[in-house]
Amino acid sequence: MSTKKVIFIVGPTAIGKTALSMKLAQHFKTEIISCDSRQFYKELLIGSAPPSPKELEEVQHHFIHNLSISQSYNAGKYEIDAINKITEIHKTNDCVIVVGGSGFYADAISKGLDKMPKIAEKTREKLNSDLKERGLEWLQDKVKNIDPEFYNSCDIKNPQRLLRCLEVFTETGKKLTSFKTKKNKKRPFDIIKIGLNMDREKLYSKINKRVDFMMECGLLEEVLSLIDFQGLNSLQTVGYKEIFSFINNECTLQEAVEKIKQNTRRFAKRQLTWFKKDKEVNWFEPDEYDKLKSFIGL
Numbered sequence: 535m536s537t538k539k540v541i542f543i544v545g546p547t548a549i550g551k552t553a554l555s556m557k558l559a560q561h562f563k564t565e566i567i568s569c570d571s572r573q574f575y576k577e578l579l580i581g582s583a584p585p586s587p588k589e590l591e592e593v594q595h596h597f598i599h600n601l602s603i604s605q606s607y608n609a610g611k612y613e614i615d616a617i618n619k620i621t622e623i624h625k626t627n628d629c630v631i632v633v634g635g636s637g638f639y640a641d642a643i644s645k646g647l648d649k650m651p652k653i654a655e656k657t658r659e660k661l662n663s664d665l666k667e668r669g670l671e672w673l674q675d676k677v678k679n680i681d682p683e684f685y686n687s688c689d690i691k692n693p694q695r696l697l698r699c700l701e702v703f704t705e706t707g708k709k710l711t712s713f714k715t716k717k718n719k720k721r722p723f724d725i726i727k728i729g730l731n732m733d734r735e736k737l738y739s740k741i742n743k744r745v746d747f748m749m750e751c752g753l754l755e756e757v758l759s760l761i762d763f764q765g766l767n768s769l770q771t772v773g774y775k776e777i778f779s780f781i782n783n784e785c786t787l788q789e790a791v792e793k794i795k796q797n798t799r800r801f802a803k804r805q806l807t808w809f810k811k812d813k814e815v816n817w818f819e820p821d822e823y824d825k826l827k828s829f830i831g832l
Contacts, residue, residue: 538624538723541830543633544569544640544809545730546802548741550820552585554730555633556593557823561832562629565594567616569634569643571695572771574601577763580748580756581773603760603768608698610650613642617721624723637687637808644727644814646719648712653701661700662767665693670770676700681709687808689801691775694767726830729815731806738799745773745795753777754787772797 541558543551559566568574572582576599584590584598596619601607616632620643623630632643641647665673670693677696678685680703688695699710731737757777763769764778773794780790809815818826 542727546805548744549730559593564627567632568597569639571636609642683711692771727815729817
């Protein structure tokens with residue numbers, strides 16, 4: 535058994551993963567690796583619900599606001615970068631905390647991915663052109679048919695993720711999920727996986743309140759500042775797509791906010807579906823900290 539360990543905190547959006555990760559990071563006097571693919575982008579300061587400036591100051595975080603929305607990034611690159619960062623932290627600390635709700639990115643660290651295929655530029659351009667011409671619903675249907683496992687776990691309002699799946703299938707004839715290696719890669723550290731869950735109605739209430747708080751914090755103004763970039767795939771995601779619909783006079787602001795809540799609730803359900811399939815995840819409620827500490831051995 536290795537003396538080095540990585541503790542994963544996973545689960546649906548808004549459930550309290552950040553708060554728990556902060557407690558554990560402060561206990562172990564260590565650093566946090568984010569596996570939330572939306573929090574990579576430095577322009578998404580509100581809609582991606584990143585840790586607060588105070589939290590970022592109190593504990594060193596990695597893969598938060600490290601990219602621009604115009605940059606291309608994927609789980610294959612993330613696996614390499616995250617493992618390198620964990621190795622670096624382990625030189626001075628026996629424990630690292632990984633936190634986030636992007637299941638595919640969490641698996642990239644804990645299980646590893648097969649080498650991801652290179653996508654020809656002409657394939658990428660053709661699919662982007664098809665999306666522009668046929669719309670998001672067409673893309674959702676394509677991905678649902680070719681890789682239902684991926685479809686049922688990802689943010690289906692985010693065409694960037696869906697396009698990646700379709701690119702891989704078009705290029706190789708294989709599902710994106712097939713590139714999750716069938717045999718987990720051996721990591722030079724022990725892995726503890728903590729999943730957070732709670733009563734569904736309570737979770738949905740927390741999601742609704744978080745969306746209202748985002749609006750109070752200036753989500754509309756944030757999206758307005760990104761209006762010139764609304765065509766970027768990284769902005770076709772929950773919280774941004776709906777506000778763009780309002781800006782483009784396709785709905786009222788109230789309708790957009792309600793749609794954000796509805797789509798976020800659906801996304802949370804898909805996140806739980808993904809993580810529930812992983813038998814290594816040990817489930818707790820957010821308020822069971824003492825029980826969780828005992829499980830970890832604190």
